[in-house]
Amino acid sequence: MKIAIQDLSKIYPNGHKALSHVNLEIERGMFGLLGPNGAGKSSLMRILVTLQEYSSGNIKINGLDINKKRKQIRKLIGYLPQDFTFFSKLKTWEFLDYAAQLSGKTRRKERRLAVEEMLEQVGLFNVRNRLANKLSGGMKRRLGIAQTLIGDPEVIVIDEPTTGLDPEERIRFRNILSNLSQKDVAIILSTHIVGDISSTCSNMALLHKGEVVFKGAPEELIQQAKGHVWQLQVTDQEFNELKDQYPIVSTIPSVGQWEIQLLADKLEGMDAVNIAPNLEHAYVYFMQNKLNVSLNT
């Protein structure tokens, strides 16, 4: 399984440049696509799943040109859009059955089995006869992923999967994805929630203004921020002073004081502890230092 994106650009008719000379190679496993809103993640995703055309460049999935072999490509793809919460008046199992049939599962018995299995897998078996639009938000999300997976896709594209989910559902969702990544499939996860990637992805790319500004393992990104993350206790007054000088990545109020984490190359004269960065720290550090994007407002 290999997705090769070469020199991909997308310019909208209104002149907005959504993607600019993107080069990526995605192989089996989870791949995270990180970037602020408007970075071009959705455009890239939509292009990948044949919903949109690109302006120039080239995408090949398993060597198939995405623009020429749409039929074959579409057989490989599973897609879960960002805001997939609307369902027509179909029962949960019917919806899944519909999706299964469309993705080519024609044999009735097999399909039944696959649908039931999938329902079990996403924990919706008990509500299989409930109308899909009557499910809770998390259940809908799970039904969404179920319909994505029902056709046994080799490329799974998931757009902002955990937005709006409560923590429990979010963990559940991540677990489903993790299980998947054991198979020979490429899972592309687009998100602006760093946690989604850090917990699941083995590879990632950082998009900014339509360009890939980083690609590699999340650890590589973290590595770059090593030694630049500081934790310290400050008073209100100090907090206000520091706020203007350094990007603050975390603030936890305690009695009369703040426990903060900030990014700085050096922090002298302060009772600060240098801590090990996580992906979130690394993301902010990267944006701040490499791209000069201020995340503090």
Place this chain on the structure above:
Amino acid sequence: MFSFRNIAIISKYEMKVLWRSWFFRIFSALIILVLVFFNIGSYFVPNARWAQKAITWSVPYGNMIILNVIQAVVLVFLATGIIKKNKKLDTNEVFFVRPLSNADYVLGKAFAIFRLFFWLNLAVLLVALTFNSVTTDAKLNLLGYVIYPLITSLPTIFFITGLSFLVITVLKNQAVSIVILLGFIGSALIYFQDKYYFLLDYMAFRFPIMQSDIVGFSNLEKILNHRAIYTMLGITFLTGTIFFIARLPQSRLGKALSGLISILLLAISGAFIFSYLSREWREQDLKKELIALNNELSIRENIDILANDITLHHRGKNISCFVNLVIQNNTDRPLDSYFLTLNPGLEVTQILKKQAPLNFERDLHAIIIKPDAILETGEKDTIQLDYHGTILEAATYLDIDSIRRKQPYRQYLYNIEKRSAFLQSDYVLLTEGAQWYPSTNPGYNTVNPSLNVKPFIQFSLTVNTASNLTAISQGKMEQHEAGSFSFQPENLLSQISLTIGKYTKKSVVVDSVEYSLYNHPQNDYYQEYFDEVNSDTLAMVIRELRQTYEQIQGLKYPFKRLSLVEAPIHFYAYSRLWNNHQAYIQPEMVLLPEKGGSIREADFKRQFRTLARQSRNNNEVLNKKERQIRIFETFIKVVLTRQSNGQRFFFSDNNREIANYSLHPNLYWYVGGIQSKKWPLLNKNLASFLSRDIARGSNDISRNLSGISFEESCNQLIQEKKLNEILSAEEDWNKKVQVIKAKGDYLFTYLEHFIGQEQFKTFVSDLLNQNRFRLVDYEDFRNELLRQFGIDIDPIIQQTYEQISLPAFSVAEVKGYQVRDGDRNRYQVKFKLNNLGETPGILKLKFNYGREQRRFGITQPQVEDNANVRLVFLEGKQSKEIGFVLDSEPSRLIVNTLISKNIPSQINVPFQKFVLNERAIPFEREVVVKGEQFENSFEILVDNEDPGFSTSGPIRETYLKKLINERSKENQQKYHGKWRSSSQRWRATTGSEYYGDFVRSAHFIRSGKGEKIAKWSAEIKENGYYDVYIYLGATGQTFRSRDGRRESQIYHYTVYHDDGKDEITIDFSNASPGWNLLGAYYLSKGNARIELTNESNAWQVYADAVKWVKQ
């Protein structure tokens, strides 16, 4: 490009989704509910009209067109909903990334809709079927339940689905798309209707698709063409949607293909549209060419046909004929060529004279024959024609303008194709108008549009057709073997007709006349209702009916048979300019509509019910046989002999062509008549003058709608144009007919007046009896009148037809009292008639007796009995005092001013109780009153027509209303209908009950708070006490007030006098009609004034006339 599997999957689930939507469920339930009510109301309730259920195709047809309109609306919502792409909801995208083509996606969704509506249609059909099987009147016809959905529902569903898909795909906005699509549906129903030959009637709501049980559709090709347009367009729009849909196509080829196929399908749809329209255009063109040709032919001298011996073979959709003609040159010049006319669909193969072929040219329907030798004046010749082919219906009814041709032929909801001729393998109906045999009549032309002379000819006819068919024509019939018939008419005839079909015949011979009824074998529904009437009884009833009929009409029925023949429902006959009947009436034959169709009296079940109710009301006991005889008589009297209008009562604004099955043409038109090139309408005028048919019981409501009656609007037209100008102008057809009738009636009333009613009647019937089965030349008619009575009719006709200045009559000083005449009391009526105009004129006086029948507030016309009618002639500016002494007390004097300036043209004067006047001597005379004084120095009168009358009142109008008012015609007309203008301003209306000389009018207004005022003012010349009167029109009627209670209606008058003003209230409902005294007032010289406000509890307030009478 697409996969059936994918389409099936998508349609299966999408249908589930649609089926589960409340919108669909509620609407389907509603549709079914509507149709249940529709079926109950249309077919189930006992007094559902006969036309609604007579034909077996009615029930499925009716149900399908109702369903079709509603489902079109539902479809718009569902179809736009199912295909819309909502940016917020990403469901579509989940499917868009599936391996299916755009075609799969669109067609899958479309099929979901088709499947869903298939079930809905099935449900509706089951409802209809249930009702159909329960009601016995509308017989079950299962084929209709297959055919009608296919030609109504299916194309509509395809079209609306495709259109909705495409519109929303292109516009991307559901709300806007729905508005546009619903607007389109609405405009098809309300605006386009039958425009462009029903082209835009995609729901087939008005498109004629009624089937006949006798001939089937009879216009199947046209129907299929029309419906194919919309089926094809629907498919085109679907492929268009595939092309335009906002989803990346599976392959470029697929996209290109869908675009290409769309264009191809669009072209095919276009071809269907073109073929549909060109069919109509060809007909138009042919008609134009034929008229142009007729214009040339009409000025050519031509032969007459003396005998016409036709041998006809009917095979499939063709006839082939061999005709032997005896011709004669009756012109005063030798003819080196002459012409015959024959339907242009019939091809002439040869014309022979003494076995030798003759030279001829064919130009459309004309056959121009150039014989070897010149045909000398008076010379006879015999020629034979061979021709075969079919009948082009476009060549018939050239005189009917496109407005009338396009007028829908509709019974209830069913739209019926108008057919003038039938020539199919199992049915033939050919009348003279179809030109199926050669004639010397060029037909309609614009040179002399009302000329259409058909000389009497000795016909004979031999028919060969399929062995299971029966031929019906004029004359003595002999059947040689199955399918072989010959007809030998006993008399010369002006035309013959031919009907071939599966007919069963029932007949009875009465006084050597054979009365037959030919009906389609399945349409013998009437039999069960007359099981008690045996042939002897029937003979007796028919004998009596005939005697009464001939006596009333004053003419004899001269034929040896009378056949009532059932014709297909599509058979439609227009009224013509030159005669008074339609092609439903043939010599010795009446072509009745299929299963009685539009004839209410053919609903015998209902007739029996009505009779039972009437008998109960009249405490009349009739046995079964008597009832059956009564019903039979009613049918004959209402439909054929027109001695009764069958208690029919309907409002008419004279806008519809009504089928007339009166037998009268068989007493006059097909028996003889007057032939005149100079006055071609004279024969028609005489026919309608002689006819004693009771007019259809329709009440003209035009006065209530537009202020004056239809006849008065025609009289106004007469004042503008001469007859021939009116006939050649683009005037309303009904007005033309009325003007011709009014002129004719006036002409003969005039003659009657000077010759004497009885003498004139005897003169005409003698003339007709002496000239049976031939036409009397006008000059002979004129000379005979001159010889017998010394009257030259020619200048009178000219005067009548051409005069545009009209008399204007007023009726005054009507008095009625009892007088002693010898030893008995009689009833004296005295009044003055003035002719205020310059032109002399005649008026008809009539008295009504006894209780008047009033229905819906309108006095029913009483039967016109000639003995009761008196004619009065007045020179211009002449006045006469008229006195009548009557044996019984009249209730009303009716003055019919015929053609005059009078509005209303008929004045009704009701009488009060006749009181004995001991000293009066009977006065029965017409006395010219010399130097009649209209001026009266003691009386000052102001009518609402006079300059002294004025109205005022603030009018609050919204901007929109003002705009509409300014654009409407209403503001230009002088008089307004009481029904139409519940007016905010004072407007004039007319009526016999109002004051006036020759225009009787009053102003009316919607009642209000008193802010709107009508004012009468006059100049008082002498000081003194004056009695002040007001004129009140139709008083004494109890109207319900606005809150629904019967109560008095108060009018508020203000009389201005020397001591100030007096406010006087008058109870309109209690006042007597005519002059009512308000009081006596002292007035000095100068201006006097009376006012009436619109304050009243009545609906409307009327302001008419006032007068001040010096004491």
